[in-house]
Amino acid sequence: MGSHGTEKTVTGWAARDPSGILSPYSYTLRKTGPEDVVIKVLFCGICHTDLHQTKNDLGMSKYPMVPGHEVVGEVVEVGAEVSKFEVADTVGAGVIIGCCRECAPCKADTEQYCNRKIWTYNDVYTDGKPTQGGFASAMVVDQKFLVKIPPGLAPEKAAPLLCAGLTAYSPMKHFGLMDAGLRAGVLGLGGVGHVGVKLAKAMGHHVTVISSSDKKRAEAVDHLGADAYLVSSDEPGMAAAADTLDYIIDTVPVSHPLEPYLSLLKLNGKLILLGVINQPLQFLTPMVMLGRKSITGSFIGSMQETQEMLEFCEAKGVTSMIEVVKMDYANEAFERLERNDVRYRFVIDVAGSNLDP
Numbered sequence: 100m101g102s103h104g105t106e107k108t109v110t111g112w113a114a115r116d117p118s119g120i121l122s123p124y125s126y127t128l129r130k131t132g133p134e135d136v137v138i139k140v141l142f143c144g145i146c147h148t149d150l151h152q153t154k155n156d157l158g159m160s161k162y163p164m165v166p167g168h169e170v171v172g173e174v175v176e177v178g179a180e181v182s183k184f185e186v187a188d189t190v191g192a193g194v195i196i197g198c199c200r201e202c203a204p205c206k207a208d209t210e211q212y213c214n215r216k217i218w219t220y221n222d223v224y225t226d227g228k229p230t231q232g233g234f235a236s237a238m239v240v241d242q243k244f245l246v247k248i249p250p251g252l253a254p255e256k257a258a259p260l261l262c263a264g265l266t267a268y269s270p271m272k273h274f275g276l277m278d279a280g281l282r283a284g285v286l287g288l289g290g291v292g293h294v295g296v297k298l299a300k301a302m303g304h305h306v307t308v309i310s311s312s313d314k315k316r317a318e319a320v321d322h323l324g325a326d327a328y329l330v331s332s333d334e335p336g337m338a339a340a341a342d343t344l345d346y347i348i349d350t351v352p353v354s355h356p357l358e359p360y361l362s363l364l365k366l367n368g369k370l371i372l373l374g375v376i377n378q379p380l381q382f383l384t385p386m387v388m389l390g391r392k393s394i395t396g397s398f399i400g401s402m403q404e405t406q407e408m409l410e411f412c413e414a415k416g417v418t419s420m421i422e423v424v425k426m427d428y429a430n431e432a433f434e435r436l437e438r439n440d441v442r443y444r445f446v447i448d449v450a451g452s453n454l455d456p
């Protein structure tokens with residue numbers, strides 16, 4: 100991290116166009132404001148959203164784009180009015196790094212639903228500078244958008260909790276799905292899904308994984324603790340499980356029919372959509388009417404929920420299952436993520452990588 104006056108020059112790995120291929124990119128961080136914290140990035144997870152964004156799946160990508168929103172770092176500098184953190188703390192940043200602080204969602208501590216939220220990358224900060232993510236040596240983050248990593252969590256395994264963990268935890272909390280004894284479904288056993296299984300088990304739920312293949316059955320049951328495993332194309336198996344689940348977290352990142360999964364829900368069951376899909380999904384209304392079922396969605400979680408979820412994970416021994424790689428493996432990791440070849444999250448050892456090869 101070099102210095103020019105008070106603007107620090109850093110190296111990140113950026114996508115330059117919708118090929119999504121990452122390469123070293125040098126840029127300056129904004130000056131450290133009174134409420135800002137400068138972090139040295141230690142680890143950063145690779146979320147499927149990073150793939151959607153670098154490849155412009157949503158049609159809103161701006162380049163150069165330094166992705167990464169599952170960031171664990173070490174505090175190296177604090178602004179004059181920072182009260183929550185001090186130098187050497189281990190902290191986490193997630194999907195958003197700003198909000199308006201005035202609207203109803205902000206006042207209710209649900210700032211993730213603020214219409215003026217600022218995304219960690221692929222956005223513009225209040226000073227007009229593009230925001231850049233955690234595939235970089237350092238970041239400047241307002242203290243409101245950082246959490247403390249509890250000492251009982253290994254930093255590299257905590258990184259995926261900052262998006263994947265939160266995304267599974269927040270709807271469980273919001274929709275009153277934390278009581279022991281509930282019957283949960285997790286559709287899509289990837290980054291979000293595998294932490295979803297672990298969180299639901301820690302809450303005392305009976306967990307059924309619903310996967311597109313049989314490949315992850317043994318791991319799901321033996322390593323993640325799932326109670327049952329269904330392959331979505333197994334019609335007799337799916338029919339036998341009809342009307343058994345209280346809720347399903349649906350993490351599939353591509354278009355898929357909803358009816359097979361609505362059938363699995365009990366009366367009043369909830370299908371919670373989490374995947375970012377840029378095409379319409381279809382279902383017939385009787386599939387929700389006959390059973391008073393809900394199709395809903397959820398977007399990450401609040402900063403308050405992030406801290407609470409990390410403490411829940413520490414207390415219950417929940418961590419992510421990861422493959423740690425160096426930055427020079429990032430392009431291969433993205434390709435493997437795209438072909439569903441990761442168990443279950445890549446985490447980049449940013450501080451241990453040579454970012455300027």
Ligand SMILES: NC(=O)C1=CN([C@@H]2O[C@H](COP(=O)(O)OP(=O)(O)OC[C@H]3O[C@@H](n4cnc5c(N)ncnc54)[C@H](OP(=O)(O)O)[C@@H]3O)[C@@H](O)[C@H]2O)C=CC1
Nearest residue numbers: 147148266287288289290291310311352373374375398399
């Ligand atoms: N709502 C929110 O706030 C958030 C949304 N997301 C979104 O959730 C989705 C899942 O993210 P994440 O868990 O990181 O993704 P992963 O790629 O890690 O997992 C997705 C899983 O979905 C299943 N799947 C089914 N069909 C496909 C396909 N064609 N390609 C890839 N996977 C497939 C696979 O599970 P299996 O092998 O079991 O079938 C796969 O492991 C993404 O769309 C992401 O953008 C992510 C974080 C926050």
Ligand SMILES: O=C/C=C/c1ccc(O)c(O)c1
Nearest residue numbers: 146148157194262375398399
């Ligand atoms: O991975 C976290 C971000 C999820 C996300 C959800 C919805 C949406 O429109 C996005 O652009 C990102």
Ligand SMILES: [Zn+2]
Nearest residue numbers: 146148262263
């Ligand atoms: Zn994410």
Ligand SMILES: [Zn+2]
Nearest residue numbers: 199202205213
């Ligand atoms: Zn707001």
